Structures are given as C-alpha cells and as structure tokens.
Amino acid sequence: MSTAAPDPKANMGQPAPRYDAVAKVTGRATYGADQKLPRPAYAWLVTSAIAKGRINGFDLADANHVRGVIEIITHENAEKLKTAKLFSDGGYASTTIQPLTSPTISHDGEILAVVLAETLEAAREAAYRVKVDTTAETPTASFDSPGAATEAAKGKSAQFTEDPKVGDFAKAFEQAAVKISADYETPTQHHNAIELFATSCVWNGDMLTIYEPSQFVYGLKNGVAEQLGIEPDKVRVISPYIGGAFGSKASMNARTAIIASIARRLGRAVKLVVPRDQGFTTATYRAETRHSVSLAASQDGRLTALRHEGWEVTSRPDNYLVGGTTTTTRLYACPNIESKVSIVHADRNTPGFMRSPPEVPYLFALESAMDELAVALKIDPVELRRINDTMVEPIDGKSYTSRSLMACFDEAAAAFGWAKRNPQPKSMSDGDWLIGYGCAATCYPTMMAPAAARVRLHRDGAVRVEIAGHEIGTGAYTVIAQAAARRLGVPLERVSVEMGDSNLPPAPVAGGSNSTASTCSAVAMVCDQIRERLLKATMPADSLVDKAKSTVGLGQTPTEQAAKSDRPIDIEAAFDRLGVNVIEEFGEWKPDGAPLDSFRAMYKGQTRMVGGEKVKAGIAYAFGAEFVELRVNKYTGEIRVPRMVGAFAAGHIMNPRTARSQLLGGLIWGLSSALHEATEIDERTARYVNDNLADYLIPVNADVPSVDVILLSEQDDKINPLGIKGVGELGNVGTNAAVCNALYHATGQRIRKLPVRLEKIE
Ligand code: MOS
Structure with missing residues (x-):
C-alpha cells in the first residue's frame, strides 16, 4: 500500500499535511476528557442489568460507605429535566428515553444512578456496590422476538415522508425475461470510536461550560439549555478535537444534561468518562436491518423492474430510521420501481447515525442483488452497471449534477486487473486458496x-x-x-x-x-x-x-x-x-x-441540510467503484482479502491527502462490516454480549494488506461555489457487497447475511 500523498489532478487542491498533525502526535491536542478542571467530582454510571422492567428500590448503604463518595443520584432524588426531542424531529437528542426520571427501565444498560466521588476510583468502587432491586419483564430483543412491533416508516420521520415508487413493478416483474429475488441482512454495529464518550461540566455563576467531544457544538449547547430550562447564551460547549465519532457524537446523549444538572447541584465541576461497555447502551448504534430485493431485466441487461423493501430495528418510543431506499431506487435507470421501509420497535436503546447510515446496509442489499442479476444474465457485473447507468434518476426524473460512476468503474477495474477475471465461479485458485474477484458501486448524497x-x-x-x-x-x-x-x-x-x-x-x-x-x-x-x-x-x-x-x-x-x-x-x-x-x-x-x-x-x-435528491440543481451524489480480491482456503474456510481498489469522484477535492485518508479508512471499515463487525444480542435478555474491543471484532493490520485509493478529476459547478461533494462517508459504502460478490466468485456460495465469517463457509 502506497502511503504517499497523491498528486493533485485537475480540480484538486494541494495535498497539504494535516494542520493538527503536530499537536496530535505531541499530545498538545486537548480532547474533552483532557481538560484540567478545578477540584472536580468524578462521576461513574450505574446501568441496568435488565432490558425491561421497573426499579423497586435501591440499597445504597454499601456504596455510601466507600471513602470519598459525595452523593448518589437516582430517579428518586434527581432534578427532573425537560424531555428532549429527537434530532430527526427538529430537536437535539439521540433518544427521548430520559434516564433518572422514573422507575421504568426501557433498555439494557439504561442509566439508573450516577455516583459522585472525590476520586475516579472511589466513584467506580461505589458504583459497583450500588444494589438495585428490580422486577424484570421479558424484553423484545430484535426482529424475531415476541412483542416486536412493525409499522410503516413512511411519514414517521421528517426525513422519510414517502416510499419511492414509479411505474408498475408487479406487472413488469411478472413479464420479465430474467429475474432474481433475494433477502439480505446486516447486523447491529457500534461505532467504537477510540475516544470514549466523556462529559465535563463547570459552572461559573449561571454560566455553564461543557467539555465534550461533539460533532455539533451548537446543537449540544441548545439541547442542554433546553433540558435545563436556561437560556442557550448561558451554555458554552468546547470540543476542539474529537477522537473518532462516526455519527455517535452528532446528537445529544442523555448523559450531558444529567452531568450539567449534577454539577449545578454540587456547586463544583463534574467529570464523567463513560467506559466502553456503557457506551454501547448510553449512546447510539447502527441497528440491524433486513432487505428483500427483486430485480428483473431484459436479456440485454436493461433493468425493467426493481423492488427494495427494508426493515430496521428501533427503540420502543422513537422512530429513528435511515430509509436507504431514497438512494437505492435512484441509482440505476429502471422504469418500474417499488419500495417500502418498515421500522420494528424493540426494547432497545435508540439507534442513531453511523457512518453512511442508510447507504451501508441498503447498498449491501442492492449491490449484492445486482451481482446476482449479472450472474443470472451471464453479463459482466461492471457491464451490467454500464448498461443501467443514467444521468437522470428514475423516481422524479431529476438530472444528476454530475455523475462519474462508470469512469470510476473503468479506472478501478484497470488498476485492479479485472480483465484477468474468469467469470466462472470457483475457476481461479492458488494452491489451497480459491480466489474471487468482486466489485460494487458506492454513492453518497452531496449534503450542504x-x-x-x-x-x-x-x-x-x-x-x-x-x-x-x-x-x-x-x-x-x-x-x-x-x-x-x-x-x-x-x-x-x-x-x-x-x-x-x-x-x-x-x-x-x-x-x-x-x-x-x-x-x-x-x-x-x-x-x-x-x-x-x-x-x-x-x-x-x-x-x-x-x-x-x-x-x-x-x-x-x-x-x-x-x-x-x-x-x-x-x-x-x-x-x-x-x-x-x-x-x-x-x-x-x-x-x-x-x-x-x-x-x-x-x-x-x-x-437545515440540503442534499441528494433535494438540491436545487437536480440530484447531487458522489460516486465510486470498489474492487476486492478475496481468498478462501479450500480446507479450512479461512477468508483473506489481500487487496482492495477503490476509485472515487466527488467534485472538487480540497486536499488529495486527507481525502485519500478518508476513503482509505472507509474501505477498511467497509471490509470490517463485511467480515468482522457485529454486536451480538442475547435474544432472551435483549442485552449486548460483546460490548468491548476484545470481543467486538474489527480488522487489524494483517487483515488489510493492500488498499489503493484512486481519486478522479470531476468538476461540478452546480452544487456549491467550490464544487465540493464531500468524501467522508463515500468510502465504506458498497464494500460489504463487493466482498460478498468476490466470495461468490471464489466459492459459488452466496452469503446474504453479514458479517461473513468462517463458520458460514460450506
Ligand atoms: Mo455521520 S453518521 O453523518 O457522522
């Protein structure tokens, strides 16, 4: 893997080194929890061991005996904060489940108490000694659990008001020469940023300062002010550096206003660093999804019918959803399209944005299905995309402001050596290893x-x-x-x-x-x-x-x-x-x-985001193509991915070095979503089982030998004055499908449920 910064091409800025590089590598960069505070009280959370039920009472005697304990806050003595509105409903919060307001328990790991002490160690020790007497009820864990409540997503969120549809899918599908239908599934995933969730609050008179890693300091400031019932002008949020976020630090978590309120009550600074396992339940995650995709085409490969139905898990009270059919119904030319998204309520914490929230699961389904259709048609999968490439999206007939999808496929295919591929599954091998080549498209809406x-x-x-x-x-x-x-x-x-x-x-x-x-x-x-x-x-x-x-x-x-x-x-x-x-x-x-x-x-x-199919000039997306070589051991089923190549076009590239870095990370995360990542849920208890970085699998260096990122020149004068499309979330879309498509090519086995692990290989 070349580590040199790419030379800028036409319409690209200079590959300047990072502005913050020296501060970061010398430790001068101050992250949220690094802030020195005057005589802080240390907070530690006590979280629920059951996912549904109620609190009968607390036994705090043991905890209060720990030397240095200042106070223990529960729903019985906590300040009653105002309920927060969900981000997607015009509010600020990632959840409407407000802990410490009642004895009701709504999900695994809900905050039940906050222990304050003079030292971190005392707070932690006392937290472990808090005894909570609860009555448990049987919780709904996920899709197939008793009590799962399914409803149409349409209209449930301001972002998803319509299921895209055009023509007559049923008729076209019935009459089609070649067709495929398949079901796909993606698992629960947690962001697992290296920097933990942390909040420090300091009051000076009636002025509150919050040190917290945040993707949205104005949102957090206004959200906390609303919950505390104070003027937003009285709140300042400071977050100069963030050690990874990926969507998890975008909307306000319940802990922030709680810590602010406790700091006001104690009259001193309060510092909380949430340990990794508690981050799994007190922040958000990518919910598991299911998909049913049907594609039909004429013999020459032109799509005649497309149907994409999706199901997404969410919490009991909230309608968080990603609704990726907005994108998947507009990617290829097709006269007859039908789609539907449903949300399934379970006894879980509310999910939230995680890098390319709609595109990662929904393009996994569509781009896997496109590969299945290519096989059925006996057409090269790259050519199938070319046949159905379009400058006009089929739902509303809007023109793409620019679209370099096939240019990306061609550049990436050439760099990868796609021409050497024998299309026959199981036809390529090297000693004990079956070799497969697979590819997929990526796209991401241009947002401003x-x-x-x-x-x-x-x-x-x-x-x-x-x-x-x-x-x-x-x-x-x-x-x-x-x-x-x-x-x-x-x-x-x-x-x-x-x-x-x-x-x-x-x-x-x-x-x-x-x-x-x-x-x-x-x-x-x-x-x-x-x-x-x-x-x-x-x-x-x-x-x-x-x-x-x-x-x-x-x-x-x-x-x-x-x-x-x-x-x-x-x-x-x-x-x-x-x-x-x-x-x-x-x-x-x-x-x-x-x-x-x-x-x-x-x-x-x-x-007020403007983007994708809602831009004034038409429809604006960045595109890319990703190619994967995958090897499966004939005897053990071990899976390796020796190389990945991605080519991307995203309008004006401000800095090829940082853009490449984003896309490189994206491809690796895409590989991770294909082969490694999944939060395991105990179906009986609706609890996350692998809530730590030892058991939550992610790729290490040995899993990612070679990744090449190609940046294409693309000029788009219609989207914004600088012609920028954005690359942050483009890289990790479609990679999961490319991996599964390569696996099919290597083995003849189609895996439609992520992640792909050794035990699934037949
Ligand atoms: Mo991202 S999931 O839009 O932070």
Whole structure:
C-alpha cells in the first residue's frame, strides 16, 4: 500500500499535511476528557442489568460507605429535566428515553444512578456496590422476538415522508425475461470510536461550560439549555478535537444534561468518562436491518423492474430510521420501481447515525442483488452497471449534477486487473486458496448546510479563521485553512483556524459528509468580502465599480477564476489607505434551496441540510467503484482479502491527502462490516454480549494488506461555489457487497447475511 500523498489532478487542491498533525502526535491536542478542571467530582454510571422492567428500590448503604463518595443520584432524588426531542424531529437528542426520571427501565444498560466521588476510583468502587432491586419483564430483543412491533416508516420521520415508487413493478416483474429475488441482512454495529464518550461540566455563576467531544457544538449547547430550562447564551460547549465519532457524537446523549444538572447541584465541576461497555447502551448504534430485493431485466441487461423493501430495528418510543431506499431506487435507470421501509420497535436503546447510515446496509442489499442479476444474465457485473447507468434518476426524473460512476468503474477495474477475471465461479485458485474477484458501486448524497464564519486578515499577512466547525479526524482544520489561504492568496502557514467552540460563528453538525462543502463555502465567501474591501481601497475610484463586479466574488458566484485572474493585491498599501492594521469580516452562507428559516435555525443548533435528491440543481451524489480480491482456503474456510481498489469522484477535492485518508479508512471499515463487525444480542435478555474491543471484532493490520485509493478529476459547478461533494462517508459504502460478490466468485456460495465469517463457509 502506497502511503504517499497523491498528486493533485485537475480540480484538486494541494495535498497539504494535516494542520493538527503536530499537536496530535505531541499530545498538545486537548480532547474533552483532557481538560484540567478545578477540584472536580468524578462521576461513574450505574446501568441496568435488565432490558425491561421497573426499579423497586435501591440499597445504597454499601456504596455510601466507600471513602470519598459525595452523593448518589437516582430517579428518586434527581432534578427532573425537560424531555428532549429527537434530532430527526427538529430537536437535539439521540433518544427521548430520559434516564433518572422514573422507575421504568426501557433498555439494557439504561442509566439508573450516577455516583459522585472525590476520586475516579472511589466513584467506580461505589458504583459497583450500588444494589438495585428490580422486577424484570421479558424484553423484545430484535426482529424475531415476541412483542416486536412493525409499522410503516413512511411519514414517521421528517426525513422519510414517502416510499419511492414509479411505474408498475408487479406487472413488469411478472413479464420479465430474467429475474432474481433475494433477502439480505446486516447486523447491529457500534461505532467504537477510540475516544470514549466523556462529559465535563463547570459552572461559573449561571454560566455553564461543557467539555465534550461533539460533532455539533451548537446543537449540544441548545439541547442542554433546553433540558435545563436556561437560556442557550448561558451554555458554552468546547470540543476542539474529537477522537473518532462516526455519527455517535452528532446528537445529544442523555448523559450531558444529567452531568450539567449534577454539577449545578454540587456547586463544583463534574467529570464523567463513560467506559466502553456503557457506551454501547448510553449512546447510539447502527441497528440491524433486513432487505428483500427483486430485480428483473431484459436479456440485454436493461433493468425493467426493481423492488427494495427494508426493515430496521428501533427503540420502543422513537422512530429513528435511515430509509436507504431514497438512494437505492435512484441509482440505476429502471422504469418500474417499488419500495417500502418498515421500522420494528424493540426494547432497545435508540439507534442513531453511523457512518453512511442508510447507504451501508441498503447498498449491501442492492449491490449484492445486482451481482446476482449479472450472474443470472451471464453479463459482466461492471457491464451490467454500464448498461443501467443514467444521468437522470428514475423516481422524479431529476438530472444528476454530475455523475462519474462508470469512469470510476473503468479506472478501478484497470488498476485492479479485472480483465484477468474468469467469470466462472470457483475457476481461479492458488494452491489451497480459491480466489474471487468482486466489485460494487458506492454513492453518497452531496449534503450542504448553512454556516457562518469570521475571518481576520492582519497587516503582516497572518489570517485567523473562526468557525464552530468540528475536527472529527477528517482534516477539517486543514481544508478550512486551505480555503482561506487560497482565497486570500496567502501562504498556508500564515492561516490559523479556531473551531469546536460554540462561542464561534455557527457551523452545521459534522454529519452527512457536509462539513467541507459547508464550512469551506462560508470561509471562502467571507474571504471574498475581505478581498473586496482591499480591492476597493487600492483601486482608483473610476475603475472601482467595474473591477469589483468582474473579478470579486460575491455571495454564491464561483470565483475561483476571479481569484486566479486578479492582479495581486498590495496588502500593505491597502491597509495604509484604510488606516487599519486588521480587517475583519463576518458572513453567513447558505446553499441554494435552503429554507428561509435556515440562518435562524443555525443559531438554534438546528441544521437545515440540503442534499441528494433535494438540491436545487437536480440530484447531487458522489460516486465510486470498489474492487476486492478475496481468498478462501479450500480446507479450512479461512477468508483473506489481500487487496482492495477503490476509485472515487466527488467534485472538487480540497486536499488529495486527507481525502485519500478518508476513503482509505472507509474501505477498511467497509471490509470490517463485511467480515468482522457485529454486536451480538442475547435474544432472551435483549442485552449486548460483546460490548468491548476484545470481543467486538474489527480488522487489524494483517487483515488489510493492500488498499489503493484512486481519486478522479470531476468538476461540478452546480452544487456549491467550490464544487465540493464531500468524501467522508463515500468510502465504506458498497464494500460489504463487493466482498460478498468476490466470495461468490471464489466459492459459488452466496452469503446474504453479514458479517461473513468462517463458520458460514460450506
Ligand atoms: Mo455521520 S453518521 O453523518 O457522522
């Protein structure tokens, strides 16, 4: 695997090294739990050992005997916090299940008590000595458990109002020359970011400061204020670095307001670091899904009918759902499409966003089914995608703003050596190993959201950018600095960026791969405002109007070309003329088609995301193609994946180095979802069994020998001023299908239930 930063191609920025690299490798980067607090009380959670039932009472005598215990909070003495509304219903929270409000237990590992002590060790020791007397009822664990309540997803969430449909699927399927139907299944997965969930709260008078790794500091600030019944202005959230999140730190967890309330009650700082096992139940996860897919085609491979039905598990009270049919019904040309999504309520904690939430499970089903159809048609799977490639999505007839799916397939196929593949299953081997080649498409909607930024340019050329964006490990500091440097024509080293603080101008949730497009668009726009002031100051009055119009970007006009054609600005002269040492500009940017209340919502910590099939210019997606070589030992069934190749096109690439890193990580996570990851649930007790990194399998270096990432040049002037599509979640979509397709090619065995493990090989 080559580790060099790729050379930029057309429409790509420089592969600048990470802005935060030195701070991270030298330990200077301060994560949530690193914050030094004045005399903190340490909190430890007591969580439920049953998934359904009620608390009869607590025996705290033993716990209170531990030296250093300050107080134990249960539903009997906790402050009654206001119930939080779900993120997808216009609220801030990842769950409406609010612990410490009643004796009812709704899921495994629910918070039943919080122990406060002078030391971490005392808090933990006392927590283990808390005795909870409960009455258990039989819980519903998952799809097949008694009490599972299935209902149509349509209309249950603001994000999913319609099951996409066009033409007459039933008739077309019946009449089709070639058809396949199959059922697929994906397991429960937990994010397992290396940085644990942590919350520290400090009150200064009526001002609350929260140190917590967060993908959305404005959301958390407003959400906690609402739960505590205080003004949002009284809350500040600080989160400059995040050690992995993947969606798990995007919406507010119940623990934050609880810790804030306890800190207020004790009149001192409180610090909580949630251990890994408790993170499985007090935060969110990717719920298990089921799929039924039917595809039909004419003999020449043109799709004539497509049906995708999905089922997703959620908690008893909440309607969290991902609804991936929005994407799978629009990926290929097809005149007759039907789809349906159902949610299945069980006695579980509420699931939530996990990297490419809809696409990972739903494209597993569709891209596996496409491979099955290719086999039935005796057509090369790459060619099947080509035959059904389209610039117009079939549901609403919208045009893709750009689409390089087949270019990705062709580049990746060439780099992989797809031409060497003998299409016959079980036809390729090397000693004891059967060899299979498989491929799949990936796609991810282009998302954008309103963002604000403040930029200061100093006389000496130093630039300061302030924006409440989030560095979740993706390279956000770096690309934002690049956007400012390029726009202002200053060297990258002169730019400093401040992020992850709710006192800064608001940025959207770092989710849906929208951050680069949103924050860089806002920063570029504000830099243009500075350029405009400088230009005005240095230009003779008569040329001012024309010059400003023709070369300086205003609002949403693409100004890359303006930036290039402009004469260099003499900053010293401009500052002299203006009689200042610093120029500061502030601006609010929103994507085309953002609703009228977007800016107001932005300050309230609500993201009005515009993306995918809802962009003004048509339908906007990034695309890619992934190829996998898989080997299965003929005798032991051992599975190895010696190499993966992915080619991706995502509009303007701000930084090929950080983009490659995102896609590389994505491919590896995709491999993980195919071969390793699953949270095991005890069907009888509705409890997670492998809630630790010893038993929750993820790939190690030996599992990932060679991964190649190819970045394609793609220009899209329709989506946003910089033409950015986002790459954060593109890499791990489809990989699971590519692995299973390769497994079929190697062995002739089709595995439709993830993860694929040795015991499933016949
Ligand atoms: Mo992501 S799952 O949109 O953080």
